[in-house]
Amino acid sequence: MADGAVYKTLMNVDTRGSGTYLDGAKKRMRARIYDLAHASFEAAGVSRSMLHLEDRGDGFIAAVDARIPPVRLLGTWLAELHQRQRAGNEDLARPLGLRVGLHVGPVTHDEEGLSGHAMDLVCRLADSEATRTVLDRSGRDLVLVVSDSLHHEVVRHGGRFVEPSAYRPARVGLKEGPVTAWFHVPGEARPPVPGDEGFDTRPVDAPSGENGGGASTGAEAEGRPPGTGSGHAAPAPGHRPSADGRGRQAPETEAWPVGADAGAHWDITVQGGTSVVQDRATFQGPVHFGGGAGAARRSDGEPEGREAGTRIAPSPDRHEGHGDDLTDGRR
Structure with a gap:
């Protein structure tokens, strides 16, 4: 341990997708982070005098006085942060997402700020690709990553708002x-x-936040086309999943595979034009439903005997969902 280094609980808080915020939105995002963090520190009994905090643009690093037990930050502070963040995200088109790293180790203070291997470690953990992906795949807005030593010394013993079984280990490349x-x-x-x-x-339609729909509306709010945010990526045109999940090149006309006992299915004809998303597959449209690959079609692509744009509803005495109940080519 370097001369003058003191053991403290070290923290790094980063924002999800911070580089995609426009300047005005980033200013508001930073204000929300500090409001959340300081209110949670106060609720956990951490006064400003017990906290050394340095801004990092899209978050902050902090060293908390050794008089504050780490279990209080893992428990009360994190629980307060989570609940306050959830409440605040309800009013946001783009939910605020946070990655929090925690570690206990020696840290050195000088006139430029905090330094030391322990500080490097907690920053690497919060910024790792693994931590980013855990947050994305969770469909929620907050992830905590802690060092192996902190887990061994504190987390596994439990405590107020600390449930050891809710922590999962993984190897992380730093x-x-x-x-x-x-x-x-x-x-x-x-x-x-x-x-x-x-x-x-990455799941095609994975949620982007526990309040739902965050990435899409967030993209629109930041001036990007809907669906370009994380969690809403569609398969590239010409390559889409089949019903069994395996990707393949899309033929011009394809009958969607179904079992012998399945209900309705669609014969799908794909022609050049705009895109249509059906289930988790992207088709280049216009897309016509019904009629099969061999059905007669007029020059406008519609089956013979149908007016363009018309839709034939099933008889009211039939049950929805059975192929033989439909007269528009579904069977």
């Missing part, structure tokens, strides 16, 4: 090499972590 870290997502009993089956595959 600049200095791989380390073991422990992840906790408030509100999740077992958050997905690296090493889980399918963890590295």
Whole structure:
């Protein structure tokens, strides 16, 4: 330990997608972070005099006085942060997402600020690709990542608002090499972590926040086209999933595969034009439903005997969902 270094609880708080905020939105985002953090510190009994905090533009790093037990930050402080963040996000088109790293270790203060290997570690953990992906895949707005030593010394013993079973370990690649870290997502009993089956595959329609729809409306609020935010990526045109989940090139005309006992299905004809998203597949449209690959079609693409744009509803005495109840080509 370097001369003058003191053991403290070290913290790094980063914002999800901070680089996509416009300047005005970023200013408001920063104000929300500090309001949340300081209100939570106060609720946990951490006074300003017990806290050294340095701004990082999209968050902050902090060293909390050793008189404050780490379990209070893992418990009361985190619980307060989570609840206040949830309440605040209800009024936001783009929910605020936070990554929080915690570690206990020696840190040195000089006139320029905080330094030391322990400070480097907590920053690396919060900024790691693994932590970013855990937050994205959780569909929530807050993730905590703690060092292996902090988990061993504090988390595994439990405490007020600290549930050891809600933390999951994973190997995380850092600049200095791989380390073991422990992840906790408030509100999740077992958050997905690296090493889980399918963890590295981003779900097509994964939620972007526990309040729902954050990434899409956030993209619109920041001037980007809807659906370009994280969690709303559609498959590239010409390559879409089949019904069994395997990707393949989209043929011009394809009958959606169904089992012998399945209900209605659609024959889909794809022609050049605008895009249509059906279930989790993207088709380049216009898309015509019904009629099958061999059905007669007029020059405008509609089946013979149908007016363009018309839709034939099932008889009122038929049950919805059975293929033989439909007269518009679904069976």
